[in-house]
Amino acid sequence: MPDLRERFRSLDRLPAPDMWSEVADRAEAPQKTNWAFAAGAAAVVVLLAVLVGLQLRSGALVGGPGPSETASPATSAAPTRSAEASPSVEPSVEPSPSSDLAPFTCDLPIMLDAAGSDFHPLVAQDIRVGTHDGYDRIVFEYDGGTPTLELDVAQPPYVQNPSGLPLTVAGSPVYRITLHGATRYDMENGEQPYQGPTNFEPGFAQIVQFVEFGDFEATHNWYLGVNGGECVRVFQLTDPSRIVIDVQH
Amino acid sequence: MVIVAATVSATQELEAVYRQEGDRLWRALVAFSRDPEVASDAVAEAFAQAMRRGSAISDLPAWVWRAGFRIAAGELTRRPMTFDRIPERGYLPATADLDLLHALAQLPDKQRAAVILFYYADAPVREISRRTGMSQLSVRANLSRGRKRLKELLGDTDA
Numbered sequence: 001m002p003d004l005r006e007r008f009r010s011l012d013r014l015p016a017p018d019m020w021s022e023v024a025d026r027a028e029a030p031q032k033t034n035w036a037f038a039a040g041a042a043a044v045v046v047l048l049a050v051l052v053g054l055q056l057r058s059g060a061l062v063g064g065p066g067p068s069e070t071a072s073p074a075t076s077a078a079p080t081r082s083a084e085a086s087p088s089v090e091p092s093v094e095p096s097p098s099s100d101l102a103p104f105t106c107d108l109p110i111m112l113d114a115a116g117s118d119f120h121p122l123v124a125q126d127i128r129v130g131t132h133d134g135y136d137r138i139v140f141e142y143d144g145g146t147p148t149l150e151l152d153v154a155q156p157p158y159v160q161n162p163s164g165l166p167l168t169v170a171g172s173p174v175y176r177i178t179l180h181g182a183t184r185y186d187m188e189n190g191e192q193p194y195q196g197p198t199n200f201e202p203g204f205a206q207i208v209q210f211v212e213f214g215d216f217e218a219t220h221n222w223y224l225g226v227n228g229g230e231c232v233r234v235f236q237l238t239d240p241s242r243i244v245i246d247v248q249h
Numbered sequence: 250m251v252i253v254a255a256t257v258s259a260t261q262e263l264e265a266v267y268r269q270e271g272d273r274l275w276r277a278l279v280a281f282s283r284d285p286e287v288a289s290d291a292v293a294e295a296f297a298q299a300m301r302r303g304s305a306i307s308d309l310p311a312w313v314w315r316a317g318f319r320i321a322a323g324e325l326t327r328r329p330m331t332f333d334r335i336p337e338r339g340y341l342p343a344t345a346d347l348d349l350l351h352a353l354a355q356l357p358d359k360q361r362a363a364v365i366l367f368y369y370a371d372a373p374v375r376e377i378s379r380r381t382g383m384s385q386l387s388v389r390a391n392l393s394r395g396r397k398r399l400k401e402l403l404g405d406t407d408a
Contacts, residue, residue: 004403
């Protein structure tokens with residue numbers, strides 16, 4: 001029988017479609033839009049609006065938290081992922097900067113290569129923000145490696161991925177943080193280790209808002225609205241694996 | 250404007266990579282997912298993501314292969330490859346080596362990716378590591394196990 005390499009050569013007989021025009025179309029669209037999802041989410045929004053209206057009219061605000069539990073006004077739409085602002089911020093356990101940390105840079109975009117990652121997406125174990133003397137800090141914690149990170153200035157309109165629903169982000173400038181090969185959902189085990197907020201509005205000197213806008217196809221997206229600051233520092237830590245983003249005051 | 254010029258040349262560079270790698274990546278992903286639709290979606294999405302990144306990617310071919318496999322693997326995690334989903338006759342061209350595709354489908358994701366990249370994409374271990382995010386040690390282990398299993402499944406005894 002022919003050897004394996006020859007058998008794999010038979011794949012060359014498969015007629016591959018030319019996907020190039022599709023590539024350009026997708027790249028130009030702000031985000032890949034899942035219309036079924038968008039329509040579903042829109043329907044939920046309408047339904048919620050009606051319910052809220054009914055409840056207000058009847059004055060039935062007794063018993064149960066009711067609509068006040070939905071997303072804060074800063075993030076619009078999509079009650080399916082009601083991001084709730086978290087005023088409480090735990091103290092950071094990451095080290096203070098020392099001489100061996102990379103310097104702050106205003107030169108964007110910043111790319112940070114994956115470290116020790118494996119084939120499947122890394123699942124966020126914890127996500128936290130903190131403020132320190134001279135900088136505000138964001139930490140993504142993983143188990144056994146860190147994903148590729150990309151940080152760049154984001155341009156409005158801000159939208160959620162993949163729904164395409166609009167999102168308001170407070171602060172200026174707004175950065176887009178993209179974690180390639182990362183997610184909050186452990187598909188293999190059906191778990192979600194991080195159950196904390198996906199929208200932080202901590203009121204720090206620099207971090208105004210830090211909000212998730214996508215977790216799709218092993219790409220985890222966040223917007224970071226800051227208070228005029230432009231210089232950031234990004235680095236990795238091990239045991240546990242972490243990505244740290246510092247915004248200079 | 251400099252930025253516009255840079256974007257244009259980045260797009261041209263990406264198209265050159267597409268012309269060189271696109272078909273092979275698509276076929277590798279068909280072998281990986283056994284689903285031309287998953288392969289098409291992953292190829293288009295990988296190159297579109299590369300295009301959005303402009304000139305920020307240093308090794309474009311490795312990047313799009315890695316992204317393509319990641320996206321396809323993500324898709325398979327959502328809707329696992331089962332024998333119920335073997336494409337109907339005619340869905341894959343008759344020229345396809347269906348025995349090979351069915352045998353591949355019985356390997357775990359990492360073994361399957363390593364074997365396809367090694368035998369079809371002619372990538373050496375170091376390159377497979379770059380394209381999958383596995384360590385070189387892990388590539389070697391998966392390649393060795395995958396090759397052995399594949400030969401068993403295909404009934405090749407003189408391994």
